[in-house]
Amino acid sequence: MTNSAIATDALSKSYGSTLALDALSLEVATGEIFGLLGHNGAGKTTTVNLLTTLLAPSRGTAEVAGHSVTAAATEVRRAIGYLPENVQFYDTLTLMENLRFFAQLSGLHRPDQRIRDVLRILDFEGRDRQKLGTFSKGMRQRVGIAQAILHSPSVLFLDEPTSGLDPEGVRTLRETIVRLNTEFGMTIFMNTHLLSEVTKTCTSIAILRGGKLVHQDTLANTLADFPGEDSLEEIYFRLESEPVS
Amino acid sequence: MSSTGVIARKELLDLRRDRLFAVLIGFLAVATLISVGVAAASFRSQLDAYNLYVQQLTASGGTTVPAAPQLFPLQLLRGGVEYLEILGALFAIVLGYGTVAKEKYRGTLQLLLSRPVGRFAIPGGKIVGLAAVWLVVVAALTITTTVAIMVIGNAPLQAIDLVRILIAAVIAWVYLVFWSSLAIGITALSPRLSTGLIVAIVVWLAFVLIIPQIGDTMDPDNQVPGGLFATLHIQKSDELKVLANFAGFDGIRNGVEVSSITKHFERLSFAFLGIKDKYNQQPLGLVWADMWGYAITLTAATFAAVTFAVGVTTRRNLQRKIS
Numbered sequence: 181m182t183n184s185a186i187a188t189d190a191l192s193k194s195y196g197s198t199l200a201l202d203a204l205s206l207e208v209a210t211g212e213i214f215g216l217l218g219h220n221g222a223g224k225t226t227t228v229n230l231l232t233t234l235l236a237p238s239r240g241t242a243e244v245a246g247h248s249v250t251a252a253a254t255e256v257r258r259a260i261g262y263l264p265e266n267v268q269f270y271d272t273l274t275l276m277e278n279l280r281f282f283a284q285l286s287g288l289h290r291p292d293q294r295i296r297d298v299l300r301i302l303d304f305e306g307r308d309r310q311k312l313g314t315f316s317k318g319m320r321q322r323v324g325i326a327q328a329i330l331h332s333p334s335v336l337f338l339d340e341p342t343s344g345l346d347p348e349g350v351r352t353l354r355e356t357i358v359r360l361n362t363e364f365g366m367t368i369f370m371n372t373h374l375l376s377e378v379t380k381t382c383t384s385i386a387i388l389r390g391g392k393l394v395h396q397d398t399l400a401n402t403l404a405d406f407p408g409e410d411s412l413e414e415i416y417f418r419l420e421s422e423p424v425s
Numbered sequence: 426m427s428s429t430g431v432i433a434r435k436e437l438l439d440l441r442r443d444r445l446f447a448v449l450i451g452f453l454a455v456a457t458l459i460s461v462g463v464a465a466a467s468f469r470s471q472l473d474a475y476n477l478y479v480q481q482l483t484a485s486g487g488t489t490v491p492a493a494p495q496l497f498p499l500q501l502l503r504g505g506v507e508y509l510e511i512l513g514a515l516f517a518i519v520l521g522y523g524t525v526a527k528e529k530y531r532g533t534l535q536l537l538l539s540r541p542v543g544r545f546a547i548p549g550g551k552i553v554g555l556a557a558v559w560l561v562v563v564a565a566l567t568i569t570t571t572v573a574i575m576v577i578g579n580a581p582l583q584a585i586d587l588v589r590i591l592i593a594a595v596i597a598w599v600y601l602v603f604w605s606s607l608a609i610g611i612t613a614l615s616p617r618l619s620t621g622l623i624v625a626i627v628v629w630l631a632f633v634l635i636i637p638q639i640g641d642t643m644d645p646d647n648q649v650p651g652g653l654f655a656t657l658h659i660q661k662s663d664e665l666k667v668l669a670n671f672a673g674f675d676g677i678r679n680g681v682e683v684s685s686i687t688k689h690f691e692r693l694s695f696a697f698l699g700i701k702d703k704y705n706q707q708p709l710g711l712v713w714a715d716m717w718g719y720a721i722t723l724t725a726a727t728f729a730a731v732t733f734a735v736g737v738t739t740r741r742n743l744q745r746k747i748s
Contacts, residue, residue: 233538234535234538234744236744262536268531268536269533270439270531282540284426285428285431285432285540
Protein backbone atom coordinates (compact mmCIF):
# COMPACT_ATOMS: atom_id res chain seq x y z
CA MET A 181 0.00 0.00 0.00
CA THR A 182 1.12 3.57 -0.65
CA ASN A 183 0.51 7.00 0.85
CA SER A 184 -2.61 7.34 -1.26
CA ALA A 185 -5.76 8.65 0.40
CA ILE A 186 -7.50 5.43 -0.58
CA ALA A 187 -5.93 2.16 -1.66
CA THR A 188 -7.60 -1.20 -2.11
CA ASP A 189 -6.12 -4.55 -2.99
CA ALA A 190 -8.33 -7.36 -4.32
CA LEU A 191 -11.19 -6.00 -2.24
CA SER A 192 -14.20 -8.28 -2.54
CA LYS A 193 -17.65 -8.51 -1.02
CA SER A 194 -20.13 -11.36 -1.30
CA TYR A 195 -23.75 -11.42 -0.14
CA GLY A 196 -24.40 -15.12 0.19
CA SER A 197 -23.58 -16.59 -3.20
CA THR A 198 -23.74 -13.20 -4.95
CA LEU A 199 -20.41 -11.54 -5.58
CA ALA A 200 -21.12 -7.81 -5.37
CA LEU A 201 -17.52 -6.63 -5.63
CA ASP A 202 -14.86 -8.72 -7.30
CA ALA A 203 -11.18 -8.14 -6.41
CA LEU A 204 -11.23 -4.36 -6.66
CA SER A 205 -7.73 -2.85 -6.68
CA LEU A 206 -7.57 0.91 -7.02
CA GLU A 207 -5.74 3.94 -5.68
CA VAL A 208 -6.96 7.45 -5.11
CA ALA A 209 -4.25 10.04 -4.60
CA THR A 210 -4.49 12.61 -1.83
CA GLY A 211 -6.25 15.79 -2.96
CA GLU A 212 -8.18 14.23 -5.83
CA ILE A 213 -11.86 14.42 -6.60
CA PHE A 214 -12.51 10.83 -7.59
CA GLY A 215 -15.64 9.67 -9.40
CA LEU A 216 -16.73 6.05 -9.26
CA LEU A 217 -19.05 5.29 -12.16
CA GLY A 218 -21.17 2.32 -13.07
CA HIS A 219 -24.71 1.13 -13.72
CA ASN A 220 -27.09 0.30 -10.89
CA GLY A 221 -25.84 -2.85 -9.17
CA ALA A 222 -22.27 -2.39 -10.42
CA GLY A 223 -20.97 -2.37 -6.82
CA LYS A 224 -20.50 1.38 -6.27
CA THR A 225 -22.43 1.64 -3.01
CA THR A 226 -20.89 -1.61 -1.77
CA THR A 227 -17.46 -0.07 -2.41
CA VAL A 228 -18.35 3.06 -0.44
CA ASN A 229 -19.85 0.98 2.37
CA LEU A 230 -16.64 -1.07 2.57
CA LEU A 231 -14.39 2.00 2.55
CA THR A 232 -16.50 3.75 5.20
CA THR A 233 -16.43 0.57 7.37
CA LEU A 234 -20.20 0.14 7.18
CA LEU A 235 -19.55 -3.30 5.69
CA ALA A 236 -16.74 -5.77 6.34
CA PRO A 237 -14.94 -7.13 3.25
CA SER A 238 -15.23 -10.81 2.40
CA ARG A 239 -11.69 -10.81 1.01
CA GLY A 240 -8.91 -8.36 0.20
CA THR A 241 -7.69 -5.27 1.98
CA ALA A 242 -8.37 -1.54 1.93
CA GLU A 243 -6.76 1.49 3.52
CA VAL A 244 -8.32 4.89 3.91
CA ALA A 245 -6.20 7.83 5.11
CA GLY A 246 -3.45 5.32 5.89
CA HIS A 247 -5.64 3.12 8.14
CA SER A 248 -6.89 -0.38 7.44
CA VAL A 249 -10.70 -0.54 7.20
CA THR A 250 -10.65 -3.81 9.14
CA ALA A 251 -7.79 -3.50 11.63
CA ALA A 252 -8.20 0.23 12.38
CA ALA A 253 -11.86 0.87 11.59
CA THR A 254 -12.28 3.50 14.31
CA GLU A 255 -9.30 5.45 12.97
CA VAL A 256 -10.83 5.31 9.49
CA ARG A 257 -14.15 6.63 10.86
CA ARG A 258 -12.29 9.46 12.57
CA ALA A 259 -10.57 10.43 9.31
CA ILE A 260 -13.55 10.35 6.97
CA GLY A 261 -16.75 12.22 6.31
CA TYR A 262 -19.67 10.36 4.78
CA LEU A 263 -22.80 11.46 2.95
CA PRO A 264 -25.05 8.45 2.27
CA GLU A 265 -27.45 8.32 -0.65
CA ASN A 266 -30.81 9.84 0.39
CA VAL A 267 -29.39 11.11 3.65
CA GLN A 268 -31.87 11.27 6.53
CA PHE A 269 -31.75 13.01 9.89
CA TYR A 270 -33.62 13.14 13.19
CA ASP A 271 -36.60 15.18 12.02
CA THR A 272 -37.76 15.98 15.55
CA LEU A 273 -34.45 17.71 16.24
CA THR A 274 -33.42 21.12 14.98
CA LEU A 275 -30.58 21.66 12.50
CA MET A 276 -28.28 22.73 15.34
CA GLU A 277 -29.24 19.74 17.52
CA ASN A 278 -28.66 17.30 14.66
CA LEU A 279 -25.26 18.77 13.79
CA ARG A 280 -24.23 19.01 17.44
CA PHE A 281 -25.09 15.34 17.88
CA PHE A 282 -22.99 14.20 14.92
CA ALA A 283 -20.14 16.58 15.75
CA GLN A 284 -19.91 15.30 19.32
CA LEU A 285 -19.96 11.70 18.10
CA SER A 286 -17.07 12.64 15.80
CA GLY A 287 -15.07 13.80 18.79
CA LEU A 288 -15.73 17.57 18.87
CA HIS A 289 -16.34 18.54 22.49
CA ARG A 290 -17.56 22.14 22.02
CA PRO A 291 -18.81 22.08 18.46
CA ASP A 292 -21.17 25.07 18.28
CA GLN A 293 -18.65 27.52 16.83
CA ARG A 294 -17.44 24.95 14.31
CA ILE A 295 -21.06 24.23 13.32
CA ARG A 296 -21.66 27.94 12.69
CA ASP A 297 -18.47 28.10 10.60
CA VAL A 298 -19.56 25.11 8.51
CA LEU A 299 -23.05 26.55 8.03
CA ARG A 300 -21.41 29.76 6.84
CA ILE A 301 -19.20 27.82 4.40
CA LEU A 302 -22.34 26.16 3.03
CA ASP A 303 -24.21 29.47 2.95
CA PHE A 304 -26.75 28.03 5.35
CA GLU A 305 -26.95 30.52 8.19
CA GLY A 306 -30.05 31.52 10.17
CA ARG A 307 -31.75 28.13 10.05
CA ASP A 308 -30.10 26.44 13.01
CA ARG A 309 -33.30 26.45 15.11
CA GLN A 310 -35.49 24.94 12.40
CA LYS A 311 -36.46 21.30 12.64
CA LEU A 312 -35.07 19.10 9.86
CA GLY A 313 -38.55 17.79 9.08
CA THR A 314 -39.32 21.11 7.38
CA PHE A 315 -36.28 21.03 5.03
CA SER A 316 -36.40 20.38 1.27
CA LYS A 317 -34.37 17.63 -0.42
CA GLY A 318 -31.72 20.10 -1.57
CA MET A 319 -31.42 21.63 1.89
CA ARG A 320 -31.12 18.19 3.46
CA GLN A 321 -28.33 17.33 1.06
CA ARG A 322 -26.42 20.43 2.16
CA VAL A 323 -27.02 19.49 5.80
CA GLY A 324 -25.68 16.07 4.82
CA ILE A 325 -22.50 17.72 3.58
CA ALA A 326 -22.35 19.80 6.76
CA GLN A 327 -22.52 16.76 9.08
CA ALA A 328 -19.85 15.07 6.97
CA ILE A 329 -17.28 17.89 7.19
CA LEU A 330 -17.83 19.10 10.78
CA HIS A 331 -14.74 17.31 12.07
CA SER A 332 -12.57 18.40 9.08
CA PRO A 333 -12.07 14.93 7.62
CA SER A 334 -9.22 14.29 5.21
CA VAL A 335 -11.36 12.05 2.97
CA LEU A 336 -14.99 12.73 2.10
CA PHE A 337 -17.24 9.98 0.70
CA LEU A 338 -20.33 11.07 -1.22
CA ASP A 339 -22.77 8.36 -2.32
CA GLU A 340 -24.89 9.67 -5.21
CA PRO A 341 -24.75 13.22 -3.85
CA THR A 342 -26.86 14.71 -6.66
CA SER A 343 -29.64 12.12 -6.39
CA GLY A 344 -33.04 13.82 -6.39
CA LEU A 345 -31.68 17.37 -6.67
CA ASP A 346 -32.99 19.98 -9.10
CA PRO A 347 -30.50 21.62 -11.53
CA GLU A 348 -29.85 24.52 -9.16
CA GLY A 349 -29.25 22.10 -6.31
CA VAL A 350 -26.84 20.11 -8.47
CA ARG A 351 -24.89 23.25 -9.34
CA THR A 352 -24.72 24.42 -5.72
CA LEU A 353 -23.54 21.00 -4.61
CA ARG A 354 -20.91 20.87 -7.37
CA GLU A 355 -19.54 24.26 -6.30
CA THR A 356 -19.44 23.08 -2.68
CA ILE A 357 -17.56 19.89 -3.59
CA VAL A 358 -14.96 21.80 -5.60
CA ARG A 359 -14.57 24.33 -2.79
CA LEU A 360 -14.08 21.63 -0.15
CA ASN A 361 -11.37 20.14 -2.34
CA THR A 362 -9.53 23.30 -3.33
CA GLU A 363 -9.91 25.42 -0.17
CA PHE A 364 -9.88 22.73 2.51
CA GLY A 365 -7.75 20.08 0.79
CA MET A 366 -10.24 17.25 1.22
CA THR A 367 -9.88 14.18 -0.96
CA ILE A 368 -13.31 13.44 -2.34
CA PHE A 369 -14.61 10.04 -3.39
CA MET A 370 -18.04 10.08 -4.98
CA ASN A 371 -20.43 7.71 -6.68
CA THR A 372 -22.59 9.28 -9.29
CA HIS A 373 -24.73 8.63 -12.33
CA LEU A 374 -24.39 12.18 -13.65
CA LEU A 375 -21.54 11.99 -16.15
CA SER A 376 -21.81 15.70 -16.94
CA GLU A 377 -21.10 16.44 -13.28
CA VAL A 378 -18.12 14.08 -13.30
CA THR A 379 -16.67 15.99 -16.25
CA LYS A 380 -17.08 19.28 -14.43
CA THR A 381 -15.93 18.10 -11.01
CA CYS A 382 -13.69 15.03 -10.96
CA THR A 383 -9.95 14.85 -11.49
CA SER A 384 -9.90 11.06 -11.87
CA ILE A 385 -12.43 8.32 -12.45
CA ALA A 386 -12.99 4.60 -12.27
CA ILE A 387 -15.70 2.50 -13.89
CA LEU A 388 -17.22 -0.58 -12.27
CA ARG A 389 -19.14 -3.20 -14.16
CA GLY A 390 -20.72 -6.23 -12.49
CA GLY A 391 -18.50 -5.70 -9.46
CA LYS A 392 -15.29 -5.58 -11.53
CA LEU A 393 -13.08 -2.57 -12.22
CA VAL A 394 -12.98 -1.99 -15.98
CA HIS A 395 -11.18 1.36 -16.06
CA GLN A 396 -9.24 3.74 -13.82
CA ASP A 397 -7.27 6.84 -14.80
CA THR A 398 -7.27 10.60 -14.52
CA LEU A 399 -10.12 12.31 -16.31
CA ALA A 400 -7.67 14.06 -18.66
CA ASN A 401 -5.94 10.79 -19.62
CA THR A 402 -9.28 9.05 -20.07
CA LEU A 403 -10.48 11.73 -22.47
CA ALA A 404 -7.13 11.66 -24.32
CA ASP A 405 -7.06 7.87 -24.58
CA PHE A 406 -10.31 7.79 -26.53
CA PRO A 407 -9.81 10.42 -29.23
CA GLY A 408 -12.63 8.94 -31.29
CA GLU A 409 -15.25 9.62 -28.61
CA ASP A 410 -16.82 13.04 -28.17
CA SER A 411 -17.56 12.94 -24.48
CA LEU A 412 -17.13 11.03 -21.24
CA GLU A 413 -20.61 9.63 -21.84
CA GLU A 414 -19.47 8.03 -25.13
CA ILE A 415 -16.37 6.62 -23.45
CA TYR A 416 -18.45 5.30 -20.55
CA PHE A 417 -20.87 3.44 -22.82
CA ARG A 418 -18.01 2.06 -24.91
CA LEU A 419 -16.21 0.72 -21.79
CA GLU A 420 -19.48 -0.63 -20.44
CA SER A 421 -20.08 -2.58 -23.64
CA GLU A 422 -16.61 -4.12 -23.98
CA PRO A 423 -16.12 -7.68 -22.70
CA VAL A 424 -14.61 -7.90 -19.22
CA SER A 425 -11.19 -9.53 -19.25
CA MET B 426 -19.33 14.28 27.26
CA SER B 427 -18.78 10.64 26.28
CA SER B 428 -20.35 9.15 23.16
CA THR B 429 -22.71 7.18 25.41
CA GLY B 430 -23.84 10.43 27.05
CA VAL B 431 -24.25 12.14 23.66
CA ILE B 432 -26.46 9.30 22.37
CA ALA B 433 -28.45 9.19 25.62
CA ARG B 434 -29.11 12.93 25.43
CA LYS B 435 -30.24 12.60 21.80
CA GLU B 436 -32.66 9.82 22.81
CA LEU B 437 -34.11 12.08 25.51
CA LEU B 438 -34.50 15.01 23.11
CA ASP B 439 -35.99 12.78 20.46
CA LEU B 440 -38.49 11.10 22.80
CA ARG B 441 -39.51 14.42 24.32
CA ARG B 442 -40.79 15.47 20.90
CA ASP B 443 -42.12 12.07 19.83
CA ARG B 444 -45.93 11.94 19.47
CA LEU B 445 -46.17 8.17 19.98
CA PHE B 446 -44.22 8.50 23.22
CA ALA B 447 -46.50 11.32 24.38
CA VAL B 448 -49.60 9.23 23.60
CA LEU B 449 -48.26 6.11 25.36
CA ILE B 450 -47.10 7.90 28.47
CA GLY B 451 -50.22 10.07 28.51
CA PHE B 452 -52.38 6.94 28.37
CA LEU B 453 -50.39 5.27 31.14
CA ALA B 454 -50.59 8.40 33.29
CA VAL B 455 -54.33 8.86 32.76
CA ALA B 456 -55.08 5.16 33.44
CA THR B 457 -52.98 5.19 36.61
CA LEU B 458 -54.40 8.47 37.86
CA ILE B 459 -57.99 7.41 37.20
CA SER B 460 -57.39 4.15 39.04
CA VAL B 461 -55.78 5.83 42.04
CA GLY B 462 -58.21 8.76 41.90
CA VAL B 463 -61.32 6.54 41.96
CA ALA B 464 -59.88 4.46 44.81
CA ALA B 465 -58.97 7.65 46.70
CA ALA B 466 -62.48 9.06 46.20
CA SER B 467 -63.97 5.84 47.59
CA PHE B 468 -61.51 6.02 50.50
CA ARG B 469 -62.58 9.58 51.27
CA SER B 470 -66.26 8.69 50.97
CA GLN B 471 -65.87 5.87 53.53
CA LEU B 472 -63.91 8.13 55.83
CA ASP B 473 -66.46 10.93 55.51
CA ALA B 474 -69.33 8.51 56.14
CA TYR B 475 -67.67 7.28 59.30
CA ASN B 476 -66.93 10.81 60.53
CA LEU B 477 -70.50 11.90 59.81
CA TYR B 478 -71.84 8.88 61.64
CA VAL B 479 -69.65 9.60 64.66
CA GLN B 480 -70.69 13.27 64.55
CA GLN B 481 -74.41 12.40 64.45
CA LEU B 482 -73.95 9.80 67.17
CA THR B 483 -72.21 12.30 69.40
CA ALA B 484 -74.86 14.95 68.68
CA SER B 485 -77.62 12.55 69.68
CA GLY B 486 -75.86 11.84 72.96
CA GLY B 487 -74.32 8.52 72.02
CA THR B 488 -71.11 7.68 73.84
CA THR B 489 -70.06 4.35 72.35
CA VAL B 490 -68.12 5.30 69.26
CA PRO B 491 -67.72 2.43 66.78
CA ALA B 492 -64.24 1.42 65.68
CA ALA B 493 -62.89 3.36 62.71
CA PRO B 494 -62.90 1.44 59.40
CA GLN B 495 -59.58 -0.18 58.52
CA LEU B 496 -58.45 2.08 55.70
CA PHE B 497 -54.86 2.03 54.44
CA PRO B 498 -54.02 4.78 51.95
CA LEU B 499 -51.08 2.97 50.32
CA GLN B 500 -53.42 0.18 49.26
CA LEU B 501 -55.01 2.74 46.93
CA LEU B 502 -51.92 2.38 44.73
CA ARG B 503 -52.80 -1.20 43.79
CA GLY B 504 -54.37 -0.21 40.45
CA GLY B 505 -51.38 1.98 39.57
CA VAL B 506 -48.97 -0.87 40.28
CA GLU B 507 -51.03 -3.22 38.12
CA TYR B 508 -51.09 -0.73 35.23
CA LEU B 509 -47.31 -0.40 35.39
CA GLU B 510 -47.00 -4.16 35.65
CA ILE B 511 -48.94 -4.83 32.43
CA LEU B 512 -49.19 -1.65 30.33
CA GLY B 513 -45.90 -0.20 31.58
CA ALA B 514 -44.06 -3.36 30.52
CA LEU B 515 -45.74 -3.26 27.09
CA PHE B 516 -44.88 0.41 26.58
CA ALA B 517 -41.31 -0.24 27.75
CA ILE B 518 -41.05 -2.88 25.01
CA VAL B 519 -42.46 -0.49 22.40
CA LEU B 520 -39.97 2.23 23.39
CA GLY B 521 -37.04 -0.20 23.50
CA TYR B 522 -37.94 -1.54 20.07
CA GLY B 523 -38.52 1.97 18.74
CA THR B 524 -35.14 3.28 19.79
CA VAL B 525 -33.43 0.73 17.50
CA ALA B 526 -36.08 0.51 14.77
CA LYS B 527 -36.35 4.28 14.25
CA GLU B 528 -32.67 4.47 13.31
CA LYS B 529 -33.34 2.00 10.50
CA TYR B 530 -36.69 3.43 9.32
CA ARG B 531 -35.46 7.02 9.40
CA GLY B 532 -32.27 6.08 7.58
CA THR B 533 -30.00 7.51 10.29
CA LEU B 534 -28.32 4.20 11.09
CA GLN B 535 -25.66 4.71 8.41
CA LEU B 536 -24.69 8.12 9.79
CA LEU B 537 -24.57 6.73 13.32
CA LEU B 538 -22.41 3.76 12.33
CA SER B 539 -20.01 5.92 10.32
CA ARG B 540 -18.94 7.73 13.54
CA PRO B 541 -15.85 6.77 15.55
CA VAL B 542 -17.76 5.59 18.62
CA GLY B 543 -16.81 2.74 20.92
CA ARG B 544 -18.28 -0.75 20.99
CA PHE B 545 -20.67 0.00 23.85
CA ALA B 546 -21.61 3.60 23.02
CA ILE B 547 -24.70 2.94 20.89
CA PRO B 548 -26.45 0.33 23.08
CA GLY B 549 -25.19 2.06 26.23
CA GLY B 550 -26.50 5.43 25.09
CA LYS B 551 -29.88 4.02 24.18
CA ILE B 552 -30.26 2.15 27.47
CA VAL B 553 -29.12 5.12 29.56
CA GLY B 554 -31.50 7.37 27.58
CA LEU B 555 -34.48 5.09 28.16
CA ALA B 556 -33.53 4.57 31.82
CA ALA B 557 -33.56 8.35 32.24
CA VAL B 558 -36.93 8.58 30.50
CA TRP B 559 -38.41 5.93 32.80
CA LEU B 560 -36.92 7.68 35.82
CA VAL B 561 -38.75 10.87 34.87
CA VAL B 562 -42.00 9.02 34.06
CA VAL B 563 -41.97 6.98 37.28
CA ALA B 564 -41.10 10.07 39.34
CA ALA B 565 -43.94 12.04 37.75
CA LEU B 566 -46.43 9.19 38.27
CA THR B 567 -45.28 8.71 41.87
CA ILE B 568 -45.66 12.38 42.71
CA THR B 569 -49.07 12.76 41.04
CA THR B 570 -50.51 9.58 42.56
CA THR B 571 -49.21 10.51 46.00
CA VAL B 572 -50.78 13.94 45.69
CA ALA B 573 -54.00 12.30 44.47
CA ILE B 574 -54.11 10.10 47.58
CA MET B 575 -53.58 13.10 49.84
CA VAL B 576 -55.93 15.52 48.06
CA ILE B 577 -58.70 13.31 46.65
CA GLY B 578 -58.53 10.70 49.41
CA ASN B 579 -57.86 13.26 52.15
CA ALA B 580 -55.51 10.63 53.54
CA PRO B 581 -52.71 11.76 55.82
CA LEU B 582 -49.45 10.12 54.81
CA GLN B 583 -46.66 9.56 57.33
CA ALA B 584 -42.96 9.79 56.53
CA ILE B 585 -42.74 5.99 56.55
CA ASP B 586 -45.51 5.86 53.93
CA LEU B 587 -43.48 8.16 51.68
CA VAL B 588 -40.45 5.89 52.11
CA ARG B 589 -42.59 2.89 51.12
CA ILE B 590 -43.83 4.76 48.04
CA LEU B 591 -40.25 5.70 47.15
CA ILE B 592 -39.14 2.05 47.41
CA ALA B 593 -42.07 0.99 45.20
CA ALA B 594 -41.07 3.67 42.65
CA VAL B 595 -37.49 2.35 42.51
CA ILE B 596 -38.83 -1.19 42.02
CA ALA B 597 -41.07 0.04 39.16
CA TRP B 598 -38.15 1.85 37.51
CA VAL B 599 -35.95 -1.27 37.62
CA TYR B 600 -38.83 -3.34 36.19
CA LEU B 601 -39.41 -0.94 33.28
CA VAL B 602 -35.67 -0.71 32.49
CA PHE B 603 -35.69 -4.53 32.36
CA TRP B 604 -38.37 -4.60 29.65
CA SER B 605 -36.88 -1.75 27.59
CA SER B 606 -33.41 -3.32 27.66
CA LEU B 607 -34.79 -6.74 26.74
CA ALA B 608 -36.64 -5.20 23.77
CA ILE B 609 -33.49 -3.37 22.58
CA GLY B 610 -31.54 -6.64 22.69
CA ILE B 611 -34.22 -8.71 20.94
CA THR B 612 -34.66 -6.06 18.22
CA ALA B 613 -30.92 -5.77 17.61
CA LEU B 614 -30.53 -9.54 17.45
CA SER B 615 -33.45 -10.18 15.08
CA PRO B 616 -32.61 -10.17 11.36
CA ARG B 617 -35.87 -8.29 10.71
CA LEU B 618 -37.19 -5.50 12.88
CA SER B 619 -40.76 -6.78 12.71
CA THR B 620 -39.57 -10.17 13.98
CA GLY B 621 -37.92 -8.42 16.91
CA LEU B 622 -41.13 -6.68 17.89
CA ILE B 623 -43.18 -9.88 17.55
CA VAL B 624 -40.73 -11.90 19.67
CA ALA B 625 -40.65 -9.18 22.34
CA ILE B 626 -44.46 -9.08 22.50
CA VAL B 627 -44.67 -12.88 22.70
CA VAL B 628 -42.24 -12.74 25.64
CA TRP B 629 -44.44 -10.04 27.22
CA LEU B 630 -47.58 -12.15 26.68
CA ALA B 631 -45.92 -15.19 28.23
CA PHE B 632 -44.27 -13.57 31.22
CA VAL B 633 -46.65 -10.71 32.00
CA LEU B 634 -50.04 -12.22 31.20
CA ILE B 635 -50.01 -15.98 30.77
CA ILE B 636 -47.63 -17.34 33.43
CA PRO B 637 -48.90 -15.13 36.28
CA GLN B 638 -52.46 -16.00 35.24
CA ILE B 639 -51.68 -19.73 35.37
CA GLY B 640 -50.28 -19.24 38.87
CA ASP B 641 -53.34 -17.26 39.96
CA THR B 642 -55.70 -19.84 38.51
CA MET B 643 -53.90 -22.63 40.38
CA ASP B 644 -54.36 -20.80 43.70
CA PRO B 645 -57.22 -22.51 45.62
CA ASP B 646 -58.07 -19.25 47.38
CA ASN B 647 -58.74 -17.60 44.00
CA GLN B 648 -61.48 -20.05 42.99
CA VAL B 649 -64.21 -17.96 44.60
CA PRO B 650 -64.54 -14.17 44.32
CA GLY B 651 -63.50 -12.65 47.64
CA GLY B 652 -61.39 -15.69 48.47
CA LEU B 653 -62.38 -19.31 49.11
CA PHE B 654 -61.33 -19.39 52.73
CA ALA B 655 -62.91 -16.03 53.57
CA THR B 656 -66.18 -17.12 51.98
CA LEU B 657 -66.18 -20.29 54.06
CA HIS B 658 -65.35 -18.19 57.17
CA ILE B 659 -62.21 -20.22 57.76
CA GLN B 660 -59.72 -18.55 60.10
CA LYS B 661 -56.21 -17.79 58.87
CA SER B 662 -54.67 -20.38 61.20
CA ASP B 663 -57.02 -23.06 59.88
CA GLU B 664 -56.39 -21.95 56.32
CA LEU B 665 -52.67 -22.51 56.83
CA LYS B 666 -53.36 -25.97 58.25
CA VAL B 667 -55.44 -26.85 55.20
CA LEU B 668 -52.81 -25.51 52.81
CA ALA B 669 -50.07 -27.47 54.60
CA ASN B 670 -51.65 -30.59 53.12
CA PHE B 671 -51.09 -29.17 49.64
CA ALA B 672 -47.47 -28.07 50.10
CA GLY B 673 -46.29 -29.91 46.96
CA PHE B 674 -49.03 -28.43 44.82
CA ASP B 675 -48.45 -24.96 46.24
CA GLY B 676 -44.73 -25.31 45.59
CA ILE B 677 -45.43 -25.99 41.93
CA ARG B 678 -47.94 -23.12 41.75
CA ASN B 679 -45.45 -20.77 43.35
CA GLY B 680 -42.70 -22.03 41.02
CA VAL B 681 -44.86 -21.22 38.01
CA GLU B 682 -45.57 -17.73 39.33
CA VAL B 683 -41.99 -16.81 40.21
CA SER B 684 -40.72 -17.95 36.82
CA SER B 685 -42.20 -14.63 35.67
CA ILE B 686 -40.26 -11.47 36.45
CA THR B 687 -43.59 -9.67 36.62
CA LYS B 688 -44.56 -11.66 39.70
CA HIS B 689 -41.32 -10.60 41.39
CA PHE B 690 -42.19 -6.97 40.66
CA GLU B 691 -45.75 -7.43 41.89
CA ARG B 692 -44.84 -9.25 45.10
CA LEU B 693 -42.16 -6.70 45.95
CA SER B 694 -44.45 -3.73 45.29
CA PHE B 695 -47.42 -5.24 47.09
CA ALA B 696 -45.27 -6.13 50.09
CA PHE B 697 -43.59 -2.75 50.51
CA LEU B 698 -46.85 -0.83 49.95
CA GLY B 699 -48.73 -3.16 52.32
CA ILE B 700 -51.21 -4.11 49.61
CA LYS B 701 -50.60 -7.74 50.54
CA ASP B 702 -52.38 -8.08 53.92
CA LYS B 703 -49.53 -10.09 55.40
CA TYR B 704 -47.21 -7.09 55.12
CA ASN B 705 -49.69 -4.30 55.84
CA GLN B 706 -48.38 -1.97 58.57
CA GLN B 707 -45.39 -4.25 59.11
CA PRO B 708 -41.95 -2.71 59.72
CA LEU B 709 -39.79 -2.33 56.62
CA GLY B 710 -37.13 -4.60 58.11
CA LEU B 711 -39.60 -7.44 58.35
CA VAL B 712 -40.81 -6.89 54.80
CA TRP B 713 -37.22 -6.81 53.56
CA ALA B 714 -36.39 -10.03 55.42
CA ASP B 715 -39.10 -11.79 53.41
CA MET B 716 -38.57 -10.00 50.14
CA TRP B 717 -34.82 -9.65 49.61
CA GLY B 718 -34.76 -12.73 47.39
CA TYR B 719 -37.28 -11.12 45.03
CA ALA B 720 -35.33 -7.86 45.06
CA ILE B 721 -32.13 -9.66 44.12
CA THR B 722 -33.86 -11.64 41.37
CA LEU B 723 -35.45 -8.52 39.85
CA THR B 724 -32.14 -6.63 39.99
CA ALA B 725 -30.20 -9.59 38.56
CA ALA B 726 -32.75 -10.04 35.76
CA THR B 727 -32.50 -6.36 34.86
CA PHE B 728 -28.71 -6.52 34.94
CA ALA B 729 -28.87 -9.59 32.68
CA ALA B 730 -31.25 -7.81 30.27
CA VAL B 731 -28.95 -4.78 30.10
CA THR B 732 -25.93 -7.06 29.53
CA PHE B 733 -27.86 -8.94 26.83
CA ALA B 734 -28.82 -5.68 25.09
CA VAL B 735 -25.27 -4.33 25.19
CA GLY B 736 -23.85 -7.69 24.12
CA VAL B 737 -26.02 -8.18 21.05
CA THR B 738 -26.44 -4.58 19.89
CA THR B 739 -23.21 -4.88 17.98
CA ARG B 740 -22.10 -2.91 14.94
CA ARG B 741 -22.41 -6.13 12.95
CA ASN B 742 -26.02 -6.77 13.99
CA LEU B 743 -26.95 -3.16 13.26
CA GLN B 744 -25.12 -3.21 9.92
CA ARG B 745 -27.22 -6.20 8.87
CA LYS B 746 -30.24 -3.92 9.08
CA ILE B 747 -28.75 -1.54 6.52
CA SER B 748 -27.99 -4.13 3.87
